[in-house]
Amino acid sequence: MMDERRESRIPRSGIPGAGVPAPTAKPLETSRTANVAPTASGPLGKRKADATDAAPDNKRPTFSSGAGARPTRSNTTGGAGGRTTSLQGATSARTGPSAGVGGSELGPIAEETWDDIRDKTGQGVDDVLNKKLSFPKGTKPERKVEAFVPLVKELKALGRHLHSSSQRLELDVEQWKRHSAELSTAAEAERKEWNAKQEEVAAQMTQIRELLEMQEQQNKQLEADVKAGEESLAAKEAALAAVQGKLEGVQGEVDRTTKALEEREAKIREMEDVVRTGQKYSTTLQSYNTSLQADLTAEKARRDEVQKAKDELQGQAAELGGKVRSLEQLLAYEREQVTKLREEREAATRDLAMLRADLDNTRQERERAVADAAKAKEDMERLRAVGGKSLETLEALNNDKATMEAQLSMQIKTIASMREELAGAKEGRAMADAMADSRAAQITELKAQVESLQSSLADAEKRVYAGELIRRKLHNIIQDLKGNIRVYCRVRPVSAAEAADPAHDSEMSLDFPTSGDLLGRGLSVVVPGNLTGQAPQKHQFAFDRVFSPGTGQEMVFDEISELVQSALDGHKVCIFAYGQTGSGKTYTMLGSRDQPGVIPRAMQQIFTSGQKLAAQDWRFNMQASMLEIYNEDIRDLLSRKKDDGKKHNVTHDSNGVTNVSDMTMVDVNRPEAVEQLLAQAMEKRTVGCTHLNEQSSRSHMVFTMRIEGDNTATGAKVSGVLNLIDLAGSERVKESGATGQRLKEAQAINKSLSALGDVIMALANKQEHVPFRNSKLTYLLQPCLGGDSKTLMFLNVAPTREFAHESMCSLRFGSKVNACEINVPKKNVVVPRG
Numbered sequence: 001m002m003d004e005r006r007e008s009r010i011p012r013s014g015i016p017g018a019g020v021p022a023p024t025a026k027p028l029e030t031s032r033t034a035n036v037a038p039t040a041s042g043p044l045g046k047r048k049a050d051a052t053d054a055a056p057d058n059k060r061p062t063f064s065s066g067a068g069a070r071p072t073r074s075n076t077t078g079g080a081g082g083r084t085t086s087l088q089g090a091t092s093a094r095t096g097p098s099a100g101v102g103g104s105e106l107g108p109i110a111e112e113t114w115d116d117i118r119d120k121t122g123q124g125v126d127d128v129l130n131k132k133l134s135f136p137k138g139t140k141p142e143r144k145v146e147a148f149v150p151l152v153k154e155l156k157a158l159g160r161h162l163h164s165s166s167q168r169l170e171l172d173v174e175q176w177k178r179h180s181a182e183l184s185t186a187a188e189a190e191r192k193e194w195n196a197k198q199e200e201v202a203a204q205m206t207q208i209r210e211l212l213e214m215q216e217q218q219n220k221q222l223e224a225d226v227k228a229g230e231e232s233l234a235a236k237e238a239a240l241a242a243v244q245g246k247l248e249g250v251q252g253e254v255d256r257t258t259k260a261l262e263e264r265e266a267k268i269r270e271m272e273d274v275v276r277t278g279q280k281y282s283t284t285l286q287s288y289n290t291s292l293q294a295d296l297t298a299e300k301a302r303r304d305e306v307q308k309a310k311d312e313l314q315g316q317a318a319e320l321g322g323k324v325r326s327l328e329q330l331l332a333y334e335r336e337q338v339t340k341l342r343e344e345r346e347a348a349t350r351d352l353a354m355l356r357a358d359l360d361n362t363r364q365e366r367e368r369a370v371a372d373a374a375k376a377k378e379d380m381e382r383l384r385a386v387g388g389k390s391l392e393t394l395e396a397l398n399n400d401k402a403t404m405e406a407q408l409s410m411q412i413k414t415i416a417s418m419r420e421e422l423a424g425a426k427e428g429r430a431m432a433d434a435m436a437d438s439r440a441a442q443i444t445e446l447k448a449q450v451e452s453l454q455s456s457l458a459d460a461e462k463r464v465y466a467g468e469l470i471r472r473k474l475h476n477i478i479q480d481l482k483g484n485i486r487v488y489c490r491v492r493p494v495s496a497a498e499a500a501d502p503a504h505d506s507e508m509s510l511d512f513p514t515s516g517d518l519l520g521r522g523l524s525v526v527v528p529g530n531l532t533g534q535a536p537q538k539h540q541f542a543f544d545r546v547f548s549p550g551t552g553q554e555m556v557f558d559e560i561s562e563l564v565q566s567a568l569d570g571h572k573v574c575i576f577a578y579g580q581t582g583s584g585k586t587y588t589m590l591g592s593r594d595q596p597g598v599i600p601r602a603m604q605q606i607f608t609s610g611q612k613l614a615a616q617d618w619r620f621n622m623q624a625s626m627l628e629i630y631n632e633d634i635r636d637l638l639s640r641k642k643d644d645g646k647k648h649n650v651t652h653d654s655n656g657v658t659n660v661s662d663m664t665m666v667d668v669n670r671p672e673a674v675e676q677l678l679a680q681a682m683e684k685r686t687v688g689c690t691h692l693n694e695q696s697s698r699s700h701m702v703f704t705m706r707i708e709g710d711n712t713a714t715g716a717k718v719s720g721v722l723n724l725i726d727l728a729g730s731e732r733v734k735e736s737g738a739t740g741q742r743l744k745e746a747q748a749i750n751k752s753l754s755a756l757g758d759v760i761m762a763l764a765n766k767q768e769h770v771p772f773r774n775s776k777l778t779y780l781l782q783p784c785l786g787g788d789s790k791t792l793m794f795l796n797v798a799p800t801r802e803f804a805h806e807s808m809c810s811l812r813f814g815s816k817v818n819a820c821e822i823n824v825p826k827k828n829v830v831v832p833r834g
């Protein structure tokens, strides 16, 4: 700062005495501060004196540091003395070794550079130049000269400094000139280039101007168009405003429609999702179905094989049974023989004993006779000896002896023959014993054979039963997968009254296949011809199962027990009986005390299974309700009052569970409780005598059981519903002979059944609208018919020709129902997390 301040005092016109013109003060400063490079304020711009910044740059001149290099202090450092510029300094310099007097004496003094002096004394150029020395009077000239020496040195140094600065400046100027010439050349080239570019730009400008003119013309045209457009727009806007009003009105409608549409679309999307999922599921199910079908076919083949084996075994068993019977007869005969022989042997033994006794007697008698003869001989001898005995006595004695001897020989013969007989009897007994033993061995062997045959028969029967169970399960699975309503057709037997009634055509109109694919599934009906000449016609039908008249209640229930079971597994199950009046619906669903039907058996099964499942920590809570639909009114059959007068409404919740308002729900936990409820309900149910059925149901009866189960160990929950429905029978009003109240009932029944027919048709034809709401019955059955319930219909049919037309109608209806697809039944199970 100090330097700058001082140096600024250098006159701009130049340094007097330096002889170097200073173009401006700046070059001087430059030489002072950086004598190797022009300062930033110089014409060449700022340049660092740093050697690393010496990169060649064509546009900037480079300066050699040699010529302008500032001498280093060591080069210039002289002795310590002679550096002061003041008198006081001169005084101190006097002690220096170089102190001398006069100009010649200045030569040997080491020359200080101006920079050293300036640094040391802090003087500027002006200070030195303007320095004046004054001496007191009488100062000796030598002293004065001495005093002038430092000033001279300073001036010399300044002179040298200015000289070298001027040289450097000259060099700089030289370089500057060179650079300037280079720049001029470059500038000239650039100017030429620039001129060329300018010309180019001018040409472009001309083009642009032309374009602009064209654009302007177009703009004008456009403006005119816009104006015309604006006018027509204004006109249109006016028209639009008029339409706008109308449009706003329509818009509201459109908005509403759009909203409805969006809702519909959302629903459609939802449905599509459901359909897609369903399709995926269906594909999976189809493949599963195919594999099940294959399994079923294999199972059927196995069943057929087993059946064949069973038949063979049964044949063998029958044959063996015959053999066993004949052997048993033989055995009985042999036993009889053995008994007889035993008796004979005992009789022979008894005879022998008697003979032995006789023999002993005879022996004794003979011995006695021999003794008597010996005595008589002795007597005779004695008489002869005495000489006086008569000849007659002797002869008599001889005769006695002869008789006795004859008797003896006869007895000996008898004994011999008796001995022979005894030996023969003994032989016969031994033979009989041996025969009896061999027969007994044969019988044991045969018994073992029979037992083994019976056990293999039992095995075969077990296998047949197991195969049958598998078939039934597979059938049920397939039914579930198909999602169809199952139809089991049941044909009742001809009643005694029908058989006895001469006016009743009690010939069978139905026929059942005895073999082949439709065995147990098919039936044909012959519709008799009529007076108009129409020939009798035979129609074939096939259902999921057909029960011929001989089928008992147990077997029928056996076929649906799986379905009932699934209510306990959390499914909605619906079983209903349909058919003409008197065809056996109530018999099938309720049965009698001796022959209980589906409802009591289902209850029994559910309670038994529930108890079994208790071992696996399941607890069930069951509630029952019963209602009838009579003349389109719902009545609570479990209400204590005869007619509670309540209006009952049917609703279905989002899970497809049906609720009927104000119904009596009874907790049931044992089958007997259900029996009581059934008895109570049956007393209340509307039943009447008709021409066709003594105890005809005049209403549709619905028994509902809700089953809630939870597993105390796993926390799983199930919720199932079992709907068991006994529909009122369809009837031809004319033939039923109904009048008055019965006629009204019949009409209501027929109306609701025809509504059921409409619903079935709509479902079978996959119509968009299904008229569930057309009757209380169809609305109540909606989840069973159109939902995800497992549904089965008993199609009850009367067997005789009398009812052939009604049977035809029922069978056709059954086929339609069988074709109805409902959703794949789903289980209501909550499985706890983790």
Ligand SMILES: Nc1ncnc2c1ncn2[C@@H]1O[C@H](COP(=O)(O)OP(=O)(O)OP(=O)(O)O)[C@@H](O)[C@H]1O
Pocket: 491, 492, 493, 495, 549, 579, 580, 581, 582, 583, 584, 585, 586, 587, 588, 693, 695, 696, 697, 698, 727, 728, 729, 730, 796
């Ligand atoms: N499978 C069967 N075996 C023996 N008897 C039967 C069978 N089916 C029905 N019956 C008898 O036939 C008669 C009529 O049966 P049921 O009352 O069950 O008919 P329904 O279809 O319910 O008639 P409705 O519609 O008039 O009520 C009854 O006496 C019943 O015992």
